[in-house]
Amino acid sequence: MxxxxxxxxxxxxxxxxxxxxxxxxxxxxxxxxxxxxRVAGVSAAVEIQRxxxxxxxxxxxxxxxxxxxxxxxxxxxxxWQMEMNRRIGAGRLAEILxxxxxxxxxFLRTLGVRRAAEANLRGIDAQARSLLEAYAAxxxxxxxxxxVLPPEFWLTGARPEPWTPADSATWTKMVAWDLGGxxxxxxxxxxxxxxxxxxxxxxxxxxxxGEAPPEIADLKTLYGSLDRGGVQLAEDADRLLALAxxxxxxxxxxxxxxVSGAHSTSGKPLLANDPHLGLTAPPVWxxxxxxxxxxxxxxxxxxxxxxxxLGRNDRIxxxxxxxxxxxxxxYLEKLDAAGNYLTPDGPRAxxxxxxxxxxxxxxxxxxxxxxxxHGPVIxxxxxxxxxxxxxxxxxxxxxxxxxxxxxxxxAAHKIAxxxxxxxxxxxxxxxxxxxxxxxxxxxxxxxxxxxxxxIPVRKPENDLKGLAPAPGWDxxxxxxxxxxxxxxxxxxxxxxxxxxxxNERITPPGYSHFLTSEWHxxxxxxxxxxxxxxxxxxxxxxxxxxxxxVVSLAMRESLPHLLKVRAASEPARxxxxxxxxxxxxxxxxxxEPVIAWAWWRELTRLLYADELGDAFRGQWTARAPFVANxxxxxxDHARWCDDVRTPALESCExxxxxxxxxxxxxxxQRYGAEMAKWRWGEAHVARHEHRPFGRHPLLQLGxxxxxxxxxxxxxxxxxxxxxxxxxxxxxxxxAASLRAVYDLADLEQSLYIHSGxxxxxxxxxxxxxxxxxxxxxxxxxxxxxxxxxxxxxxxLLRLTPAR
Numbered sequence: 001m002x003x004x005x006x007x008x009x010x011x012x013x014x015x016x017x018x019x020x021x022x023x024x025x026x027x028x029x030x031x032x033x034x035x036x037x038r039v040a041g042v043s044a045a046v047e048i049q050r051x052x053x054x055x056x057x058x059x060x061x062x063x064x065x066x067x068x069x070x071x072x073x074x075x076x077x078x079x080w081q082m083e084m085n086r087r088i089g090a091g092r093l094a095e096i097l098x099x100x101x102x103x104x105x106x107f108l109r110t111l112g113v114r115r116a117a118e119a120n121l122r123g124i125d126a127q128a129r130s131l132l133e134a135y136a137a138x139x140x141x142x143x144x145x146x147x148v149l150p151p152e153f154w155l156t157g158a159r160p161e162p163w164t165p166a167d168s169a170t171w172t173k174m175v176a177w178d179l180g181g182x183x184x185x186x187x188x189x190x191x192x193x194x195x196x197x198x199x200x201x202x203x204x205x206x207x208x209x210g211e212a213p214p215e216i217a218d219l220k221t222l223y224g225s226l227d228r229g230g231v232q233l234a235e236d237a238d239r240l241l242a243l244a245x246x247x248x249x250x251x252x253x254x255x256x257x258x259v260s261g262a263h264s265t266s267g268k269p270l271l272a273n274d275p276h277l278g279l280t281a282p283p284v285w286x287x288x289x290x291x292x293x294x295x296x297x298x299x300x301x302x303x304x305x306x307x308x309x310l311g312r313n314d315r316i317x318x319x320x321x322x323x324x325x326x327x328x329x330x331y332l333e334k335l336d337a338a339g340n341y342l343t344p345d346g347p348r349a350x351x352x353x354x355x356x357x358x359x360x361x362x363x364x365x366x367x368x369x370x371x372x373x374h375g376p377v378i379x380x381x382x383x384x385x386x387x388x389x390x391x392x393x394x395x396x397x398x399x400x401x402x403x404x405x406x407x408x409x410x411a412a413h414k415i416a417x418x419x420x421x422x423x424x425x426x427x428x429x430x431x432x433x434x435x436x437x438x439x440x441x442x443x444x445x446x447x448x449x450x451x452x453x454x455i456p457v458r459k460p461e462n463d464l465k466g467l468a469p470a471p472g473w474d475x476x477x478x479x480x481x482x483x484x485x486x487x488x489x490x491x492x493x494x495x496x497x498x499x500x501x502x503n504e505r506i507t508p509p510g511y512s513h514f515l516t517s518e519w520h521x522x523x524x525x526x527x528x529x530x531x532x533x534x535x536x537x538x539x540x541x542x543x544x545x546x547x548x549x550v551v552s553l554a555m556r557e558s559l560p561h562l563l564k565v566r567a568a569s570e571p572a573r574x575x576x577x578x579x580x581x582x583x584x585x586x587x588x589x590x591x592e593p594v595i596a597w598a599w600w601r602e603l604t605r606l607l608y609a610d611e612l613g614d615a616f617r618g619q620w621t622a623r624a625p626f627v628a629n630x631x632x633x634x635x636d637h638a639r640w641c642d643d644v645r646t647p648a649l650e651s652c653e654x655x656x657x658x659x660x661x662x663x664x665x666x667x668x669q670r671y672g673a674e675m676a677k678w679r680w681g682e683a684h685v686a687r688h689e690h691r692p693f694g695r696h697p698l699l700q701l702g703x704x705x706x707x708x709x710x711x712x713x714x715x716x717x718x719x720x721x722x723x724x725x726x727x728x729x730x731x732x733x734x735a736a737s738l739r740a741v742y743d744l745a746d747l748e749q750s751l752y753i754h755s756g757x758x759x760x761x762x763x764x765x766x767x768x769x770x771x772x773x774x775x776x777x778x779x780x781x782x783x784x785x786x787x788x789x790x791x792x793x794x795x796l797l798r799l800t801p802a803r
């Protein structure tokens with residue numbers, strides 16, 4: 001017995017020693033931030049001064065050297081994130097994650113993001129190409145030092161390959177992918193047309209508040225006129241939606257606004273920006289400062305991309321929100337007996353691309369990609385569809401980001417170098433994908449707005465307007481060129497002295513071009529407008545408070561209708577009593593948002609799960625305009641309250657009562673019976689998910705970042721949920737990934753924060769250093785002044801040319 005105990009103790013000691021040795025070894029994967037390193041690729045010495053937050057301030061004499069150093073520090077701090085990002089875009093996840101990633105790889109290989117990125121590199125100007133190469137050289141200089149790799153590489157067995165300009169270009173395409181998604185609604189409409197008339201589809205995919213539904217062809221007639229192939233394609237729609245990565249959440253978007261000196265306490269413009277993206281660990285943003293021969297640009301970068309994407313220089317500041325234009329169209333390509341597809345000019349052969357996907361622990365997977373004149377055939381990605389007898393039709397995907405002459409890679413550096421409005425506009429001309437609402441301010445007191453992007457012109461005879469898959473053999477559905485840059489929405493020094501955008505409609509009445517009919521609902525925009533009106537003059541502090549606002553206008557809109565319900569139980573009466581005194585504020589210490597959003601969740605389940613059938617789970621979101629229309633009894637919307645699966649005719653009153661009871665039962669099971677102790681912050685935890693370990697039940701405990709947060713899907717301080725996540729239906733998955741406020745009277749007083757930390761290494765103290773402050777709507781200041789940096793705690797690393 002003593003021998004057994006002794007063996008167990010020795011084994012335990014050995015395990016602890018091994019764990020300690022492993023930890024000490026992996027600690028070496030933290031970056032070297034002091035001293036001097038000789039590297040090949042810089043023309044002169046570059047200094048990298050890291051402040052107390054781990055933010056690099058890079059001092060160089062040439063743009064290429066500064067960008068080289070940016071690549072170096074990105075690799076030091078975010079190497080695994082960069083590795084994952086390039087593999088996602090290139091469709092190479094299965095190489096390190098195995099067969100579970102194969103379907104995603106098939107989709108992205110078929111989509112051709114990497115192919116488009118490589119084509120774009122051949123058409124950009126020499127300066128942009130030089131900077132991309134300098135950045136890649138910086139990443140590779142770090143790799144050439146044979147560093148100890150972060151833990152993820154050891155856990156997966158992956159090893160980084162040399163970085164290339166195509167890797168950077170590919171990730172910019174994936175950012176555009178995450179900000180798009182019109183094609184999903186096209187598939188949804190095709191799917192719903194099998195069981196619902198067009199009027200009811202328009203009710204569910206609600207038009208912009210106050211506007212009539214778009215006039216389009218009857219979808220049931222259109223798809224019913226096809227042979228069984230069209231029916232089968234509609235059935236494949238759900239499979240395609242499930243395969244595509246990065247599904248945009250309900251209400252996806254961002255905020256920005258700017259006021260002139262007439263509306264600020266300083267007499268100079270103020271500008272605020274908070275882009276909303278999925279919460280990841282590490283976060284999508286990395287703060288950095290580049291100083292080249294005394295010229296400064298500072299702000300937020302994407303690891304893997306050689307640019308300050310959002311920020312300010314010595315003269316201007318800028319911020320983006322997503323416009324959300326319709327730049328994705330699906331086409332039904334009709335096949336002939338020879339396997340060609342029909343065009344207005346007759347049959348044409350597909351372009352065929354043969355690829356092979358490497359799969360960890362399994363044989364390589366061959367992939368044949370067909371490309372029509374419109375784009376890649378994405379219906380081939382559905383294995384279930386591909387294995388069936390050819391049905392006569394396939395679905396091709398057209399997207400402006402896949403065009404070979406996209407010049408977006410040229411834009412970011414030019415924007416960062418702009419010193420006035422005309423230079424900013426000139427740079428914005430090259431910004432083609434994704435279209436963005438850009439606000440601008442300069443130290444001279446000017447403010448502006450422009451929405452650059454490559455937007456297709458749709459023909460007057462196009463009776464689908466990009467809202468549903470179109471017959472690809474009919475020329476009326478083809479794009480007819482692009483909206484000229486000069487005719488895209490823009491304003492400069494408006495008389496109001498204020499500009500803002502929150503993904504709402506940005507085109508004025510009578511605007512001559514079609515951008516989209518699927519603008520996001522204007523709840524955040526209206527609230528920003530209210531808060532800007534609430535004070536005659538604003539300051540950095542008041543702008544920060546607006547960014548932190550958690551009053552939900554969507555909830556205020558529908559709450560009076562919800563409260564008309566008759567309580568069927570004592571818990572329901574107590575819940576209604578709480579909600580009657582509630583102002584719609586989604587504060588973390590309140591019970592009311594928990595009750596209200598759980599009720600909303602159960603109500604939407606009862607409203608449309610019956611009509612959507614198998615498609616329900618993927619479409620289960622808040623859909624505030626639709627719910628508001630149902631609750632207010634607009635038109636025939638009350639018919640959604642009837643359960644079409646039963647012979648009885650259910651009323652909205654019945655659904656409200658039943659959904660409240662279901663919500664309270666669910667909340668009691670989740671959080672206990674004491675309603676007064678329920679807290680929105682506990683339910684609405686921001687879950688920064690690590691890729692790929694966020695889906696591993698044990699590893700997520702070490703790699704994910706979590707923090708209680710306020711807000712909801714429609715508040716300025718946004719926090720979007722996933723109703724379909726049964727375990728965490730109220731968790732915050734998509735929020736303000738970055739917040740910044742710029743004071744053009746003194747740019748050094750500008751404020752910044754992002755949702756995680758500068759480091760992507762879980763062993764670093766900078767892994768989640770900003771998270772608590774971000775959740776509390778707190779900020780840091782970043783300076784460009786070398787004297788100030790020198791006087792603060794810092795670490796200095798010099799990169800010098802190798803001899």
